[in-house]
Amino acid sequence: xxxxxxxxxxxxxxxKDLMEIGGWSLDQLMELAGLSVSQAVYRVHPPSSGKDVxxxxxxxxxxxxxxxxxxxxxxxxxxxxxxxxxxxxxxLYQRLKTQLENLSVPFISDLPVAxxxxxxxxxxxxxxxxxxxxxxxxxxxxxxxETASIPVLSVDAPSSWDIESGPxxxxxxxxxxxxxxxxxxxxxxxxxxxxxxxxxxxxxLTKSIADKYKLDLPEYPGIEQIVEVGVNxxxxx
Amino acid sequence: xxxxxxxxxxxxxxxKDLMEIGGWSLDQLMELAGLSVSQAVYRVHPPSSGKDVxxxxxxxxxxxxxxxxxxxxxxxxxxxxxxxxxxxxxxLYQRLKTQLENLSVPFISDLPVAxxxxxxxxxxxxxxxxxxxxxxxxxxxxxxxETASIPVLSVDAPSSWDIESGPxxxxxxxxxxxxxxxxxxxxxxxxxxxxxxxxxxxxxLTKSIADKYKLDLPEYPGIEQIVEVGVNxxxxx
Numbered sequence: 294x295x296x297x298x299x300x301x302x303x304x305x306x307x308x309k310d311l312m313e314i315g316g317w318s319l320d321q322l323m324e325l326a327g328l329s330v331s332q333a334v335y336r337v338h339p340p341s342s343g344k345d346v347x348x349x350x351x352x353x354x355x356x357x358x359x360x361x362x363x364x365x366x367x368x369x370x371x372x373x374x375x376x377x378x379x380x381x382x383x384x385l386y387q388r389l390k391t392q393l394e395n396l397s398v399p400f401i402s403d404l405p406v407a408x409x410x411x412x413x414x415x416x417x418x419x420x421x422x423x424x425x426x427x428x429x430x431x432x433x434x435x436x437x438x439e440t441a442s443i444p445v446l447s448v449d450a451p452s453s454w455d456i457e458s459g460p461x462x463x464x465x466x467x468x469x470x471x472x473x474x475x476x477x478x479x480x481x482x483x484x485x486x487x488x489x490x491x492x493x494x495x496x497x498l499t500k501s502i503a504d505k506y507k508l509d510l511p512e513y514p515g516i517e518q519i520v521e522v523g524v525n526x527x528x529x530x
Numbered sequence: 531x532x533x534x535x536x537x538x539x540x541x542x543x544x545x546k547d548l549m550e551i552g553g554w555s556l557d558q559l560m561e562l563a564g565l566s567v568s569q570a571v572y573r574v575h576p577p578s579s580g581k582d583v584x585x586x587x588x589x590x591x592x593x594x595x596x597x598x599x600x601x602x603x604x605x606x607x608x609x610x611x612x613x614x615x616x617x618x619x620x621x622l623y624q625r626l627k628t629q630l631e632n633l634s635v636p637f638i639s640d641l642p643v644a645x646x647x648x649x650x651x652x653x654x655x656x657x658x659x660x661x662x663x664x665x666x667x668x669x670x671x672x673x674x675x676e677t678a679s680i681p682v683l684s685v686d687a688p689s690s691w692d693i694e695s696g697p698x699x700x701x702x703x704x705x706x707x708x709x710x711x712x713x714x715x716x717x718x719x720x721x722x723x724x725x726x727x728x729x730x731x732x733x734x735l736t737k738s739i740a741d742k743y744k745l746d747l748p749e750y751p752g753i754e755q756i757v758e759v760g761v762n763x764x765x766x767x
Binding site: 314315316317318320321324325328331332335364365368369385387388389390391392395396397496497499500501502513515516 | 551552553554555557558561562565568569572601602605606622624625626627628629632633634733734736737738739750752753
């Protein structure tokens with residue numbers, strides 16, 4: 294199954310349409326995005342395979358999706374911790390953080406130590422709006438993730454990758470290949486450089502939005518918020 | 531499995547705590563409440579058993595939960611229609627309605643005709659904040675639901691029932707016994723008069739909130755947003 298990709302510019306325009314024409318709030322969209330991430334995590338790493346998940350959140354909406362996912366994971370019985378080095382300004386991020394604090398989810402400060410004790414990572418650092426270059430502390434963070442031998446599930450795009458042209462030619466991220474990727478709404482063009490398990494989330498698009506942006510609407514099974522759209526086992530690191 | 535009930539007053543206070551202390555927005559809470567309703571519907575009436583579901587929405591938050599549920603049901607492959615005779619003032623309700631209109635979900639005006647062509651109903655008319663008495667058009671609506679031989683799933687409480695003392699002694703609602711009930715956050719006291727399948731939704735409570743209101747936190751399976759808490763087959767109408 295191969296799905297059409299959406300450019301960074303169109304993905305931004307689609308989000309705007311959802312909110313300005315579609316009646317959606319960011320709270321709603323982020324709740325469903327984060328829920329879909331948590332379901333992909335559960336599929337790839339059920340709690341029986343390890344419960345210590347470290348969610349690394351960036352300053353924007355990708356990080357917000359990660360915060361929501363961490364909350365759902367806590368309710369599923371995981372023991373999430375969150376690394377959130379640079380909180381964005383939107384008040385929603387503070388509320389999502391409060392929700393996690395009320396569940397006693399720890400916000401950690403020592404990333405190398407946290408990576409060592411985690412069973413796997415969720416990379417919710419950057420999504421479709423990443424324009425590069427990486428600025429500190431993110432080159433260091435990406436290097437730490439990249440050199441650790443720990444499975445990673447990336448949200449929307451492998452962080453550090455150019456949304457169009459994929460992994461950087463050299464430096465942090467040039468060898469970054471997550472075990473799993475969940476594309477939100479539609480795959481981004483860089484997915485053609487990706488090898489691993491690939492999920493799609495965003496079970497809320499209307500036919501008119503899909504038609505406007507020439508997207509495929511995949512068939513989601515049952516009540517699930519995700520659908521697996523491709524497995525490329527030999528590409529796994 | 532028997533769960534402690536929460537009074538109408540405490541349920542209102544709990545919602546206030548979630549929003550004022552817990553960092554939750556109404557958008558988020560309603561999204562998860564409506565999602566849990568949609569999952570209960572799927573469990574009781576999978577699409578293979580009939581897709582024509584009529585969602586009857588009241589003017590408040592119970593109606594809002596119904597609107598969200600209708601949206602998810604449309605994505606699951608049902609053919610929902612909505613009866614929404616008295617829209618409340620919160621701008622969120624208008625946005626939820628817009629989301630449904632963009633999915634081509636019809637808002638119907640002739641309830642008796644719509645009931646005849648439906649496979650089952652979702653009663654999202656009144657929840658824990660219902661204080662009675664029923665005012666028109668709702669006594670007529672309840673009578674129409676009550677006298678139709680069609681399965682009903684009620685959201686939070688069977689509409690027309692007193693939240694403490696259960697079904698009215700006479701008149702509309704006195705013979706109303708839904709096939710299924712989904713209690714949100716915790717059962718309401720009137721659940722002791724209820725006989726049928728009973729689900730709980732609201733997989734977002736923290737331990738401190740549960741402790742404050744002396745609630746049981748049930749174990750939800752897997753990634754599900756609902757848990758079935760009791761079946762009383764002989765009580766079904």
